[in-house]
Amino acid sequence: MMNVEFRMMNYLRNGALILLAAFCFLPTAYGQLAVKGEMVYTMAGEPIANGVVLINDGKITAVGPSASVTIPANYRVVSAKVVTPGLIDAHTVIGLNGYLNQPHDQMALDGSASFQPELRATDAYNAQERLIETVRQYGVTTIHTGHQPGALASGQTMIAKTIGNTVDEATIVQTAMIAVTLGPGANASGRSPGTRAKQAAMLRAELIKAQENEAKTDKAKDLKSLIMARVIKREIPLLVTAEAAQDIMTALRIAKEFNIKIVLDGVSDAPIVMDEIKASGFPVIVHPTMARPGGDRANISLETASKLKAAGVPFALQSGFEGYVPKTRIVLFEAGMAAANGLGLRNALASITIDAAKLLGIDNRVGSIAVGKDADIAMYDGDPFEWVTHCTGVVINGKVVSEIVK
Amino acid sequence: MKRLILSLFAALVVATPAFSQAKPTAFINARIIPIVGAPIEQGILLVQNGKITAVGDARTVRLSADVTIVDMAGKTIMPGIVDTHSHIGGPAGADSTSPIQPDVRILDSVNVQASSIQRAQAGGITVANIMPGSGHLDSGQTLYLKLRDDAVKIDDLLIYDKAGKYMGGIKFANGTNPIRAGGGSFPGTRAKSAALVREVFIKAQEYKEKVAKAAGDKTKLPPRDLAMEALVEVLDQKRVVHFHTHRHDDIMTVLRLQKEFGFRLVLQHVSEAWKVADEIAKAKVPSSIIMIDSPGGKIETIDVDYKNGAALEKAGALVGFHTDDGITDSRWFLRSAGVAVRAGMSRDKALYGMTMAGAIMLDMQDRIGSLESGKDADFVILSGDPLSIYTHVEQTWVDGKKVFDRSRAEDRTFAAGGKGASDDGDAMAHDDGDEDGGNE
Numbered sequence: 001m002m003n004v005e006f007r008m009m010n011y012l013r014n015g016a017l018i019l020l021a022a023f024c025f026l027p028t029a030y031g032q033l034a035v036k037g038e039m040v041y042t043m044a045g046e047p048i049a050n051g052v053v054l055i056n057d058g059k060i061t062a063v064g065p066s067a068s069v070t071i072p073a074n075y076r077v078v079s080a081k082v083v084t085p086g087l088i089d090a091h092t093v094i095g096l097n098g099y100l101n102q103p104h105d106q107m108a109l110d111g112s113a114s115f116q117p118e119l120r121a122t123d124a125y126n127a128q129e130r131l132i133e134t135v136r137q138y139g140v141t142t143i144h145t146g147h148q149p150g151a152l153a154s155g156q157t158m159i160a161k162t163i164g165n166t167v168d169e170a171t172i173v174q175t176a177m178i179a180v181t182l183g184p185g186a187n188a189s190g191r192s193p194g195t196r197a198k199q200a201a202m203l204r205a206e207l208i209k210a211q212e213n214e215a216k217t218d219k220a221k222d223l224k225s226l227i228m229a230r231v232i233k234r235e236i237p238l239l240v241t242a243e244a245a246q247d248i249m250t251a252l253r254i255a256k257e258f259n260i261k262i263v264l265d266g267v268s269d270a271p272i273v274m275d276e277i278k279a280s281g282f283p284v285i286v287h288p289t290m291a292r293p294g295g296d297r298a299n300i301s302l303e304t305a306s307k308l309k310a311a312g313v314p315f316a317l318q319s320g321f322e323g324y325v326p327k328t329r330i331v332l333f334e335a336g337m338a339a340a341n342g343l344g345l346r347n348a349l350a351s352i353t354i355d356a357a358k359l360l361g362i363d364n365r366v367g368s369i370a371v372g373k374d375a376d377i378a379m380y381d382g383d384p385f386e387w388v389t390h391c392t393g394v395v396i397n398g399k400v401v402s403e404i405v406k
Numbered sequence: 407m408k409r410l411i412l413s414l415f416a417a418l419v420v421a422t423p424a425f426s427q428a429k430p431t432a433f434i435n436a437r438i439i440p441i442v443g444a445p446i447e448q449g450i451l452l453v454q455n456g457k458i459t460a461v462g463d464a465r466t467v468r469l470s471a472d473v474t475i476v477d478m479a480g481k482t483i484m485p486g487i488v489d490t491h492s493h494i495g496g497p498a499g500a501d502s503t504s505p506i507q508p509d510v511r512i513l514d515s516v517n518v519q520a521s522s523i524q525r526a527q528a529g530g531i532t533v534a535n536i537m538p539g540s541g542h543l544d545s546g547q548t549l550y551l552k553l554r555d556d557a558v559k560i561d562d563l564l565i566y567d568k569a570g571k572y573m574g575g576i577k578f579a580n581g582t583n584p585i586r587a588g589g590g591s592f593p594g595t596r597a598k599s600a601a602l603v604r605e606v607f608i609k610a611q612e613y614k615e616k617v618a619k620a621a622g623d624k625t626k627l628p629p630r631d632l633a634m635e636a637l638v639e640v641l642d643q644k645r646v647v648h649f650h651t652h653r654h655d656d657i658m659t660v661l662r663l664q665k666e667f668g669f670r671l672v673l674q675h676v677s678e679a680w681k682v683a684d685e686i687a688k689a690k691v692p693s694s695i696i697m698i699d700s701p702g703g704k705i706e707t708i709d710v711d712y713k714n715g716a717a718l719e720k721a722g723a724l725v726g727f728h729t730d731d732g733i734t735d736s737r738w739f740l741r742s743a744g745v746a747v748r749a750g751m752s753r754d755k756a757l758y759g760m761t762m763a764g765a766i767m768l769d770m771q772d773r774i775g776s777l778e779s780g781k782d783a784d785f786v787i788l789s790g791d792p793l794s795i796y797t798h799v800e801q802t803w804v805d806g807k808k809v810f811d812r813s814r815a816e817d818r819t820f821a822a823g824g825k826g827a828s829d830d831g832d833a834m835a836h837d838d839g840d841e842d843g844g845n846e
Contacts, residue, residue: 099702134700271824292732293828301823325703325733333699337738340796341822387744387795 031398032056034071035377037083041346043354044368051083055375058398063369078400080392082384084349085369086141086376088356089331091239091265091285091318093148094131095160095170096124099327105129108148108321110155114188115206117178117231118223119155121146125167127160131328135319136162137406138332139378139391142172142357142366148321149181149241149265151188152199153206156227157239159360161376163396172362177239177263178231183247183296200250207232207258237261243287243296245269252280263359265318268300274311283359284308284315288329289337291320305351306342316356317348336385345385374398381405429472430454431806436478439792440777441485441761451483453783456806461777484757484792485777486532486784486804487739488764490694491648491674491728494522494736496832499538499546499577505584505592506606508576508640509632510546512538518557520832521820526729526736527553527810528821530786530799533565533764533774534736535728537674540579540650543593543603547636548648549574550768552784553802555809565770573769575672576640578603579650580659581706600659607667610637646670646769648694652677652706661689672767674728676718677710683721692724692767696734697742715759716750725755726763737821744793757792782806 033055040051042063052069054062062069071077098105107124110116125145135143146157157176164170180186186199193199210228213220219229230236240251243266255262264284270277277284286305293300301307308315317338319329331352339348357367365374375398382389394402431453438449440461450467452460460467469475495516500507516536526534532553538545550573551563564572580599586592593599613634620626628634639645647669649660657676664671673679673693679686686693695714702708718725727742729735734742743756751759765775773782783806790797799821802810811817819827 099700099708100705101703102705130702131700290735290738292735293823294732294831298829299823299825299827301827303822303824322703325707326699327703328700330699336795340798385795387741388747388793390748 031058031375032072032075033375033395033398033400034075034077035083035379035395036066036071036077036079037379038081040083040369041085041349042369043085043350044370053083053369053375053377055377055395055398058375060369060371060373060375062371076400078379078393078395080379081382082380082389083369084139084378084380084384085353085367086378086394086396087139087332087352088142088144088316088360088367089135089140089319089352090144090316090356090359091157091320092135092143092145092328092331093321094135094143094319094328095126095129095145096121097131097148097321097327098126099130099134101324101327108146108154109150111151111188114152114186114191114193115202116151116155116224117153117206117227119147120175121156121158122167122171122174125158125160125170127164127167127170132162135328135330136394136396137391137402137404138330139380139384139394140331141376141378141394141396142362144176144356144360146176147179149179149185150321151181152186152193152202154179154181159362161396163399163401172365173360175227175230175236176360177237178227179241180238181241182250183242183244185241185243185296196246196250200254203254204257207254207260211258231260232258234259234261237263239263239265239285241265243268243300245272247296248273249276252276252282255280255282266297266320268297268304270304270313271301271307272299274307274313277308278311278313284313285318285359286315288318288320288331289334289341290329302337302341305338305348306344309343309347314355314359315351316359317351332384332391336387339385345383348385428455429474430459430470431474431476432467432469433476433478433483433787436481436483436787438777439482439484439757441758442776442778449483451777451785453803453806456783458777458779458781458783458785460779478787480789481800482788482790482792482797483777484786484788485761485775486782486786486802487530487760488726488768488770488775489526489531489534489729489731489736489739490672490726490764490767491537491696492526492531492534492731492736493537493539494526494534494731494832495520495536495551496522497536497538497549500542500544503591505542505589505602506544507542507546507633508544508606508636510538511574512536512546512549513560513572513574516549516551516560516563517832518560518563521828521830522731522736522832523553523557524810524817524820525827526731527555527802527804528799528812528817529729529736529739530788530802530810531729531736531739532784532786532802532804532809533768533770535575535648535768537577537648540577540583543578543580543584543599544606545577545579547574547576547645550770552804553809554804555807567769575646575648575768576636577648577650578660581650581652581656582704583650596656596659600663603663604666607637607641607663607669610634610641611667614638614641640669641667643668643670646672646767648672648674650674652710654678654681656706657682658685661685661691664689664691672726675730676714677707679714680711680717681709683717683723686718687721687723692726692763693718694726694728694764694767695746696728696730697745698734712745712749714749715746715756719751719755724763724766725751725759726767727759740792740797740799741795744795747793753793760792 147155159173
């Protein structure tokens with residue numbers, strides 16, 4: 001009896017495999033897709049009217065006007081008014097922080113110590129978290145996520161696609177940056193740091209320790225030392241959240257002292273120290289356009305992004321960190337608000353596609369619609385930024401992952 | 407020909423007057439969205455002595471010789487926006503001593519010089535219902551304010567009813583916010599919350615009865631009780647209950663209480679309205695909804711959805727909006743209508759919800775909410791379509807006086823942000839009145 005059952009199971013399994021194999025060879029099932037758009041914003045050149053994007057095996061194989069790109073007969077065709085690259089949220093905490101906002105699903109900040117660069121985002125990322133689906137439905141296909149602001153060093157960040165059942169399926173960069181905070185948000189209660197100067201002193205001490213360790217032949221191999229070595233060797237940047245002008249200047253000062261790479265984050269006061277930011281050459285992930293004013297964000301402005309653009313500072317937009325309601329912002333809307341406040345449609349779109357990809361060092365794979373890149377596409381039934389426009393479909397790695405109208 | 411005459415008038419335009427004047431002012435050539443009635447292209451809005459005296463076009467509006475003409479070609483004019491639930495001005499209501507405090511008046515708490523009020527003007531908001539928080543079953547009396555300019559004291563913003571009393575409602579809440587584990591007199595469960603509200607209304611019924619029986623005889627009157635007096639106003643349908651509620655079962659509890667005690671009611675937030683839209687419509691109770699970008703953030707709002715507006719409209723219920731500032735920002739309150747339309751609400755009902763529906767909920771439908779002759783001259787001048795992200799509020803007018811002008815540097819700062827826009831510390835006023843750290 002057992003044997004019979006066992007054999008039956010085997011037959012079934014083999015049958016399933018054969019079916020699966022057959023399915024794979026069906027042309028429409030394995031990512032042979034044509035995306036047509038009345039306007040295709042490739043972000044790798046001028047927008048294409050009546051454009052076509054061909055996708056095979058998860059990659060973009062052709063892009064151009066419909067007159068010059070022939071859609072093979074066996075391709076599935078999806079159409080939209082406006083087609084853009086899949087959107088990139090340059091800084092979020094979703095996947096680590098969940099939508100319930102209960103202690104059990106808030107994993108982006110450990111309160112036991114002030115400096116913990118060894119904490120890996122990939123050990124906390126819940127690929128099936130509901131907020132990931134939420135942002136994907138608006139066209140977001142790649143997120144730079146990880147530990148939140150709120151400690152001198154809260155941990156690492158990672159880059160993921162907004163699909164996948166497991167962290168491994170989702171991840172495209174395991175360790176992207178180290179999340180560092182300067183300013184009132186970095187102060188801890190009952191331990192250091194408790195002032196801005198102490199924050200800087202502690203950060204310097206950690207960097208000196210890492211420098212000295214790097215100079216040794218018998219290097220310390222604890223987790224903190226290993227990750228700080230990568231910072232000292234300029235392999236990964238510190239993502240320094242700094243809103244007030246003096247905190248931005250501290251970040252630039254320390255980066256210069258230790259010849260490390262940083263990415264400035266937040267920078268509400270950027271207009272006050274724009275020349276210094278520009279001279280540093282470091283890129284900026286600017287605060288969510290609609291972030292609430294107050295505290296060290298007292299001078300926050302809808303026009304910070306457009307001022308960064310005018311100054312020629314490389315930047316990307318973000319949804320950021322939210323502690324309450326809404327639990328996450330939608331970077332599409334944040335970019336739209338920037339577009340409407342001086343940045344304009346093209347630049348705003350760049351700040352959540354190609355410019356974000358360049359800043360994150362993933363522009364070889366994502367950020368524009370170009371041959372050879374991952375087939376990540378967002379589709380809209382109008383200007384993507386208008387409140388009344390809908391996202392009508394999302395493609396990630398050549399697969400249509402959302403067709404709901406949102 | 408008439409258009410030619412208007413153009414000639416336009417050529418004589420003087421600087422936009424900032425004050426309401428005895429002389430009439432005509433805003434011409436605008437696209438006017440009166441809310442009541444169809445939009446008017448090349449419309450004329452005539453204003454005098456703080457009131458609207460005519461709305462129409464060159465064929466229907468007669469302009470007197472002394473009229474001041476303001477050319478609004480390319481602009482859109484709509485009624486002043488009504489925010490049915492806001493925390494601008496840093497209001498703080500009930501304290502932590504008990505869960506029901508009807509005697510507490512937000513009147514005694516608002517900082518009328520706060521930057522948050524300036525930012526609300528920048529969003530085109532002309533009337534707001536200032537509420538205490540939701541960490542109590544009843545956190546006190548709310549206040550309806552006109553966001554007039556240069557206010558020094560609260561009296562400068564009050565709105566008076568026909569009986570000469572300043573207007574406002576009362577705030578109630580259910581669900582998890584008022585629940586405090588081991589919180590002394592505070593409820594620990596939903597059923598306890600409802601029981602406490604019932605008890606206090608029964609007490610108010612008894613107080614009312616005693617007052618009635620005394621028939622003016624001072625020796626027979628019960629000792630004066632300000633909390634009871636406020637609740638008697640509620641029982642007498644003179645004071646509207648603004649009830650914070652999220653989950654479908656909590657919404658039903660509010661409707662049940664309303665039926666039991668017959669008070670007038672506005673449902674506030676109603677995050678799961680889409681689950682019980684028919685029940686809300688059947689109860690003929692209006693809803694003031696909030697547009698939140700993503701689900702959750704708190705356990706009661708995991709199913710909040712932009713589609714609440716569409717669902718309530720379809721069910722036939724009256725729908726308005728609120729900012730709950732600082733949960734959402736007064737400066738882009740119009741966005742609420744935009745995303746409601748995105749989720750299926752009709753354009754007309756969404757704009758009605760920003761204006762007239764709010765006026766009805768605040769008992770001011772005869773005075774504000776639409777551009778009609780005889781109503782207060784509260785209006786907003788927009789650079790384009792009210793539902794477009796690219797549109798800016800260019801001017802906000804209250805009682806015929808300009809209170810916001812984007813072309814003025816100071817006002818522009820309140821609209822766009824930057825140095826000085828919020829450095830009085832009133833940016834996060836929302837948290838002030840609520841020990842739970844938030845109201846939404």
